Amino acid sequence: SAVISQKPSRDICQRGTSLTIQCQVDSQVTMMFWYRQQPGQSLTLIATANQGSEATYESGFVIDKFPISRPNLTFSTLTVSNMSPEDSSIYLCSVGPFSYEQYFGPGTRLTVT
Amino acid sequence: GQQVMQIPQYQHVQEGEDFTTYCNSSTTLSNIQWYKQRPGGHPVFLIQLVKSGEVKKQKRLTFQFGEAKKNSSLHITATQTTDVGTYFCAGQVDGTASKLTFGTGTRLQVTL
Numbered sequence A: 001s002a003v004i005s006q007k008p009s010r011d012i013c014q015r016g017t018s019l020t021i022q023c024q025v026d027s028q029v030t031m032m033f034w035y036r037q038q039p040g041q042s043l044t045l046i047a048t049a050n051q052g053s054e055a056t057y058e059s060g061f062v063i064d065k066f067p068i069s070r071p072n073l074t075f076s077t078l079t080v081s082n083m084s085p086e087d088s089s090i091y092l093c094s095v096g097p098f099s100y101e102q103y104f105g106p107g108t109r110l111t112v113t
Numbered sequence B: 001g002q003q004v005m006q007i008p009q010y011q012h013v014q015e016g017e018d019f020t021t022y023c024n025s026s027t028t029l030s031n032i033q034w035y036k037q038r039p040g041g042h043p044v045f046l047i048q049l050v051k052s053g054e055v056k057k058q059k060r061l062t063f064q065f066g067e068a069k070k071n072s073s074l075h076i077t078a079t080q081t082t083d084v085g086t087y088f089c090a091g092q093v094d095g096t097a098s099k100l101t102f103g104t105g106t107r108l109q110v111t112l
Helices: none
Strands: A004-007 A010-013 A019-025 A031-037 A043-050 A068-072 A075-080 A089-095 A108-112 B004-007 B010-014 B019-025 B031-037 B044-049 B055-058 B061-065 B071-076 B085-092 B106-111
Touching: A004 A089, A019 A031, A019 A089, A031 A075, A043 A068, A043 A075, A075 A089, B004 B085, B010 B019, B019 B085, B019 B106, B031 B071, B044 B055, B044 B061, B071 B085
Parallel strands: A010 A108, B010 B106
Antiparallel strands: A004 A019, A019 A075, A031 A043, A031 A089, A068 A075, A089 A108, B004 B019, B019 B071, B031 B044, B031 B085, B055 B061, B061 B071, B085 B106
């Protein structure tokens, strides 16, 4: 298995600002994923982050709004830019070290006022 | 795009009753996974099904993958309060590099 930590665990931000969420894994993994989960809803994949290449974004998500960095095989960041109240959500990172099952971090609960 | 729907959205059972959630994909899947998310927690992997018609059991949980590899079910026998949470199926399609599409989820509430 993989142990994943995320920072911050929660934050309250003003609209128009940006927040960077960090995801740290205790082992080297090729693929890292970023999801958004609105309260009481399912998980929606934002992007897949591979080390050494640009992230691959899903339909409805763009790099200018959600820039992602993947500097090495154990770390990634997701920035939520120019936030609006609609960005209030839980953001989760996950890894797939064994190419099928995914392990999730504890999530970052973001509230935009 | 690919859609994965689950029914029911919510079920409330008495402890000891059985529970089933059904998962349907709009496209044929290479495999299906099931995750459990406790209230306030993150999704935790339960199992993966790969073969058409596959059935797997984990103690009181029984997982099935449909013959057409477009649907799946999770059945819990004799529910316990520890079963409370939201159950998600998640499908992978061939050639999508481990990308998962999560189902809409079924929230299970169990009371004594």
